[in-house]
Amino acid sequence: MSPIQKSVLQVRGLSVDIEVSKGTLRAVQDTSFSVLRGETLAIVGESGCGKTITALALMRLLPRRASLKAEELTLEGVNLAALTEREISDLRGHRICMIFQDPMTSLNPVYRIGDQLEEIFLRHGKGNRSEARARAEYLLDRVGITNTRTRLAQYPHELSGGLRQRMMIAMALMCEPSLIIADEPTTALDVTVQAQILALLTELQREFNMAMILITHDLGVVARVADRVAVMYAGRIVETGTSRQLFASPMHPYTRGLISCIPHPGRTKRGSQLGAIPGMVPALIGNLEGCQFRNRCYLSEDGCSKFNYELTVAEEGHCYRCSMSPEILVRGGVKA
Amino acid sequence: MTEPSKKSNISVMAPSPTEIMRRRVRGHTGFLLGSGFVLLVLLLAVFAPYLSPYDPFEQNLNTRLVNPVWGEGGTWAHILGTDSLGRDYWTRILYGARISLTVGFGAAIISGLIGSVIGIIGGYFGGRIDGVVMYLINVKLALPGILIALSLVSIFGGSLIALVCILGFLFWDRFAVVTRSVTLQIRNNDFVTAAEAVGASKLRIIFGEVLPNVANHIIVVASLEMAIAILVEAVLSFLGLGIQPPTPSWGLLVSEGRNFMFFKPFLITLPGLAIFFLVIAINLMGDGIRDVTSPEGRN
Amino acid sequence: MGGFIGQRLSVALLVAITVSVIGFALLRLSGDLAADIAGEDATPEEIAEVAQLYGLDLPLHVQYFNWVGKTVTGDLGESLFTNEPVLDLILERIEVTLLLAFYSLVVALIVAIPLGVLAAIRVNTWIDRLALGIAVFGQAIPNFWFGLILIYVFGVILRWLPISGSDSFAHYILPTIALGTSVMPALMRLTRTGMLEVLDSEYIRTAWAKGLRPRVVFFKHALRNAILPVVSLAAVSLGFLLGGSVIVETVFALNGIGLLAYQSILRSDFPVVQSILVFVSFAYIILTLASDLINARLDPRIRFD
Numbered sequence: 001m002s003p004i005q006k007s008v009l010q011v012r013g014l015s016v017d018i019e020v021s022k023g024t025l026r027a028v029q030d031t032s033f034s035v036l037r038g039e040t041l042a043i044v045g046e047s048g049c050g051k052t053i054t055a056l057a058l059m060r061l062l063p064r065r066a067s068l069k070a071e072e073l074t075l076e077g078v079n080l081a082a083l084t085e086r087e088i089s090d091l092r093g094h095r096i097c098m099i100f101q102d103p104m105t106s107l108n109p110v111y112r113i114g115d116q117l118e119e120i121f122l123r124h125g126k127g128n129r130s131e132a133r134a135r136a137e138y139l140l141d142r143v144g145i146t147n148t149r150t151r152l153a154q155y156p157h158e159l160s161g162g163l164r165q166r167m168m169i170a171m172a173l174m175c176e177p178s179l180i181i182a183d184e185p186t187t188a189l190d191v192t193v194q195a196q197i198l199a200l201l202t203e204l205q206r207e208f209n210m211a212m213i214l215i216t217h218d219l220g221v222v223a224r225v226a227d228r229v230a231v232m233y234a235g236r237i238v239e240t241g242t243s244r245q246l247f248a249s250p251m252h253p254y255t256r257g258l259i260s261c262i263p264h265p266g267r268t269k270r271g272s273q274l275g276a277i278p279g280m281v282p283a284l285i286g287n288l289e290g291c292q293f294r295n296r297c298y299l300s301e302d303g304c305s306k307f308n309y310e311l312t313v314a315e316e317g318h319c320y321r322c323s324m325s326p327e328i329l330v331r332g333g334v335k336a
Numbered sequence: 337m338t339e340p341s342k343k344s345n346i347s348v349m350a351p352s353p354t355e356i357m358r359r360r361v362r363g364h365t366g367f368l369l370g371s372g373f374v375l376l377v378l379l380l381a382v383f384a385p386y387l388s389p390y391d392p393f394e395q396n397l398n399t400r401l402v403n404p405v406w407g408e409g410g411t412w413a414h415i416l417g418t419d420s421l422g423r424d425y426w427t428r429i430l431y432g433a434r435i436s437l438t439v440g441f442g443a444a445i446i447s448g449l450i451g452s453v454i455g456i457i458g459g460y461f462g463g464r465i466d467g468v469v470m471y472l473i474n475v476k477l478a479l480p481g482i483l484i485a486l487s488l489v490s491i492f493g494g495s496l497i498a499l500v501c502i503l504g505f506l507f508w509d510r511f512a513v514v515t516r517s518v519t520l521q522i523r524n525n526d527f528v529t530a531a532e533a534v535g536a537s538k539l540r541i542i543f544g545e546v547l548p549n550v551a552n553h554i555i556v557v558a559s560l561e562m563a564i565a566i567l568v569e570a571v572l573s574f575l576g577l578g579i580q581p582p583t584p585s586w587g588l589l590v591s592e593g594r595n596f597m598f599f600k601p602f603l604i605t606l607p608g609l610a611i612f613f614l615v616i617a618i619n620l621m622g623d624g625i626r627d628v629t630s631p632e633g634r635n
Numbered sequence: 636m637g638g639f640i641g642q643r644l645s646v647a648l649l650v651a652i653t654v655s656v657i658g659f660a661l662l663r664l665s666g667d668l669a670a671d672i673a674g675e676d677a678t679p680e681e682i683a684e685v686a687q688l689y690g691l692d693l694p695l696h697v698q699y700f701n702w703v704g705k706t707v708t709g710d711l712g713e714s715l716f717t718n719e720p721v722l723d724l725i726l727e728r729i730e731v732t733l734l735l736a737f738y739s740l741v742v743a744l745i746v747a748i749p750l751g752v753l754a755a756i757r758v759n760t761w762i763d764r765l766a767l768g769i770a771v772f773g774q775a776i777p778n779f780w781f782g783l784i785l786i787y788v789f790g791v792i793l794r795w796l797p798i799s800g801s802d803s804f805a806h807y808i809l810p811t812i813a814l815g816t817s818v819m820p821a822l823m824r825l826t827r828t829g830m831l832e833v834l835d836s837e838y839i840r841t842a843w844a845k846g847l848r849p850r851v852v853f854f855k856h857a858l859r860n861a862i863l864p865v866v867s868l869a870a871v872s873l874g875f876l877l878g879g880s881v882i883v884e885t886v887f888a889l890n891g892i893g894l895l896a897y898q899s900i901l902r903s904d905f906p907v908v909q910s911i912l913v914f915v916s917f918a919y920i921i922l923t924l925a926s927d928l929i930n931a932r933l934d935p936r937i938r939f940d
Contacts, residue, residue, distance in 0.1 A: 106841045109934075475654060480877070480879070488661075546740060567777055587777075590783070608780035615777075617773040
């Protein structure tokens with residue numbers, strides 16, 4: 001099967017601007033990526049780098065003051081950017097679903113679990129009430145929740161964090177979506193539960209053959225789950241590649257910095273310093289010429305202030321945006 | 337349509353607090369309009385004797401029920417006409433402002449003191465003391481304000497002092513509720529616990545930490561209660577159980593003009609509008625103060 | 636849930652008792668009741684007779700308990716003015732006040748809730764400003780004056796509606812408008828504030844993400860959450876309306892307990908005033924209790940505490 005037929009999501013040149021009192025915030029600039037069926041793309045970056053905004057843009061759930069621009073934004077051939085509000089609402093919860101970070105605040109406290117699950121099914125005309133109930137029960141069971149009948153009648157606050165997140169996953173699967181976007185699905189959970197949820201997500205993805213975008217700041221999650229990775233910094237994607245490529249030969253200084261921040265069992269020597277990237281994400285308002293990472297980059301030089309984010313290909317399927325030559329990038333160690 | 341909002345975690349350079357306040361005040365038309373009008377009324381009330389050649393009690397049975405200058409038979413001698421006893425209406429309304437403002441300020445100050453003390457004590461000390469405070473507030477809330485005010489006025493008379501005191505003693509509950517809730521929040525702040533641990537006296541903490549933070553809430557509530565006091569005084573006077581004739585209270589003017597309402601409507605519309613605009617102005621001022629000091633309250 | 640009810644009940648009881656004491660004490664503040672009743676030129680013997688007749692020579696706390704005892708059995712005393720039983724006087728007139736208060740609350744809610752929701756959905760647009768403007772207007776306008784204006788415009792100039800008495804439903808229209816405007820603004824603002832807060836929450840974002848239609852998001856998901864404090868305020872407002880109806884009843888000559896209270900105060904008819912005060916207070920206490928219970932019913936999180 002050719003890649004284009006298998007492709008679920010194609011994004012090219014996506015930009016999001018937000019009107020704030022001080023001017024226009026360029027939250028996302030000229031990002032491009034794609035996701036295939038059965039593939040997990042991880043979007044990694046610090047908070048504020050624009051990864052969540054990107055996800056919201058795909059769902060057309062941006063705040064009122066935000067505007068979206070894209071050369072291409074297609075979901076299974078449908079141009080998402082050109083749809084009316086009514087048309088996109090037909091797709092949301094149906095072909096494209098999102099799982100949010102904090103399951104406690106993401107669920108309506110006054111309605112029962114069953115009701116919140118069934119209403120998606122009914123909204124998208126998938127069947128009648130009893131079919132909705134049957135599907136809800138099936139999915140709750142599938143995500144590992146026992147006593148499904150009792151749970152369906154309960155309210156969100158009666159469930160633990162892990163159970164709530166499982167329920168959110170079940171909710172996203174009610175209409176068999178083509179694409180699932182999981183925004184930091186494990187950040188709000190206990191460490192022990194995190195692994196279970198991640199495993200569950202991968203399992204379900206395989207079973208339902210969905211495309212998945214996983215948004216995270218945690219490289220450990222990426223290593224465990226992702227097929228492909230896109231590293232975001234200051235609203236731009238600075239490096240993309242398969243998970244293996246990125247961990248084995250990271251090119252962009254930011255990527256290298258991220259990787260050096262996590263200890264690798266077996267590799268990191270006891271007593272050696274963990275890397276840290278000093279500084280903060282810059283404010284994305286006003287004049288944004290040049291590479292936005294240069295103030296924190298150990299390799300930066302004068303030329304970086306004129307950098308126009310051209311794409312460099314490192315190998316098949318692995319590319320990045322940096323003005324330094326590959327030799328310098330590969331050679332550079334990371335100073336703490 | 338209100339679509340989901342996303343709080344941006346990208347920080348932008350923040351201006352200083354006073355600069356923020358100044359900007360908000362300048363841009364806040366409501367606040368400026370409101371306080372401007374209140375100031376105007378205040379000046380009119382203070383300088384009343386100079387603003388009218390007449391005495392508000394001066395009757396003239398020859399010029400009774402003269403229309404305002406824009407009405408039939410109106411003259412510039414009596415811009416707003418005269419009432420059923422020939423008293424110049426502009427003068428009566430002008431002096432009525434004194435009553436309203438006095439009652440408003442006075443009642444707000446008294447109820448503010450009572451309510452704030454009760455509320456702060458309850459919020460600060462918590463426990464059983466707070467239980468007592470909540471009980472007091474609940475009792476006060478259960479009592480029907482207007483009816484009790486009417487009863488008290490019938491017992492103690494409708495002099496200005498009596499009214500101010502009665503209204504002051506009857507409308508402190510909102511002060512208590514707000515100050516108590518704010519004090520509770522402050523109380524739970526770490527710096528209060530730290531101050532106590534260091535051994536600072538409770539009194540000093542209350543005055544040093546609690547009071548400055550509660551102050552702007554108190555002012556906002558005070559403006560609201562002032563407006564309410566003015567309205568209640570008008571009601572009481574209208575019902576004959578407030579300011580007694582011939583002293584010109586706006587509520588009393590409406591009551592006096594009621595008999596002539598159908599063919600001399602200005603007798604009730606003018607004092608009513610006076611009450612209406614003063615109350616709006618005070619409310620705008622209060623809203624403005626709240627927005628300027630803590631805009632989270634705006635929405 | 637039982638503990639919750641029990642606690643609320645005991646607090647309510649305590650408040651009720653206090654209120655009754657205050658109501659009782661209030662009327663005895665005015666000095667020598669016996670002398671007032673006996674009249675201006677009564678002799679000391681006559682005053683003493685009156686005192687004995689009304690039990691005013693007994694110690695205060697005994698008087699109080701006597702009064703409580705009688706009240707609980709339905710004996711509210713007799714009016715000093717007409718000698719009719721106070722209970723009868725009140726029962727005759729209670730219907731008018733209850734209807735007026737109820738209609739006013741319903742009208743206020745019918746205006747306040749949709750307006751508040753609309754203002755929140757279209758926040759900072761002209762609709763929002765209009766709604767807030769209406770709220771400002773309603774809060775500032777003196778009821779009695781508004782009533783008079785309504786009478787003038789609708790009763791006299793236009794002659795559409797009756798302006799006094801309480802014979803038909805139409806008689807309640809103008810008074811309801813006058814009284815309703817006193818509670819509508821607060822209800823509208825609370826709805827608006829609540830909606831704005833809720834619309835900003837994560838579960839509403841989830842609702843949008845599920846592709847639910849706007850009507851469903853705003854009313855099924857958002858309003859259902861935002862309405863909780865409004866229910867409480869509505870119950871409290873009803874209590875306020877029962878006490879505050881005196882103004883409107885006076886202006887529109889409606890024969891309710893508010894008007895009765897006013898007349899009785901003017902005539903120093905203590906038994907009547909006392910009973911009405913206590914009645915209105917108790918109604919308020921019961922209403923707040925009811926609103927707590929409704930709240931618990933509506934918010935599953937409270938129910939299980």
